[in-house]
Amino acid sequence: MSSIISKATGLVSSVVTKSSEFVNCAVYWSKVGAELSKTVYKKEGLAPPSIKQFETVYQNAFKWLKTPSEQQKLIEQAKSYKPNAQDAVKFGVYGIQLAGFFAVGEIIGRRQFFGYPTNKGDAHH
Numbered sequence: 611m612s613s614i615i616s617k618a619t620g621l622v623s624s625v626v627t628k629s630s631e632f633v634n635c636a637v638y639w640s641k642v643g644a645e646l647s648k649t650v651y652k653k654e655g656l657a658p659p660s661i662k663q664f665e666t667v668y669q670n671a672f673k674w675l676k677t678p679s680e681q682q683k684l685i686e687q688a689k690s691y692k693p694n695a696q697d698a699v700k701f702g703v704y705g706i707q708l709a710g711f712f713a714v715g716e717i718i719g720r721r722q723f724f725g726y727p728t729n730k731g732d733a734h735h
Contacts, residue, residue: 650656659667674680693701717723 674684
C-alpha cells in the first residue's frame with residue numbers, strides 16, 4: 611500500500627514541478643512580449659483610433675456598399691492597374707514578411723527549429 615502512495619506522490623510531485631516550470635516560462639515570455647510591444651508602441655507613436663475615426667471609416671464603408679457606381683469604379687480601377695518595378699519590390703517585401711511570420715508560427719507549433727518531434731521508441735510497421 612505504501613508503494614502505491616509513494617508512486618502517486620512522486621507522480622503528483624512531477625506534475626506539479628512540470629506545471630510550475632511551464633507557468634514560469636509562460637509568465638516570463640508574456641512579460642518579454644509585453645515589454646517589447648510597449649517599446650514598439652512608444653517608438654512608433656502608435657495610438658488607438660478615436661471615435662470620430664471609427665465613425666468616418668464605417669460611414670464610408672456603408673456608403674460604398676450602398677452605391678453600385680462606387681463599386682463599379684473600384685472594379686474599373688482594379689482592371690486598369692499596371693504594376694511597375696516599385697510595386698514588385700513592395701509585394702516581394704510583403705511576401706518575405708509573410709513567409710517569415712509563417713515560419714515563426716511553424717517553429718512555435720513544432721516547439722523546435724528544425725524538423726518535427728519524433729518518438730524515438732515507436733516503431734511504425
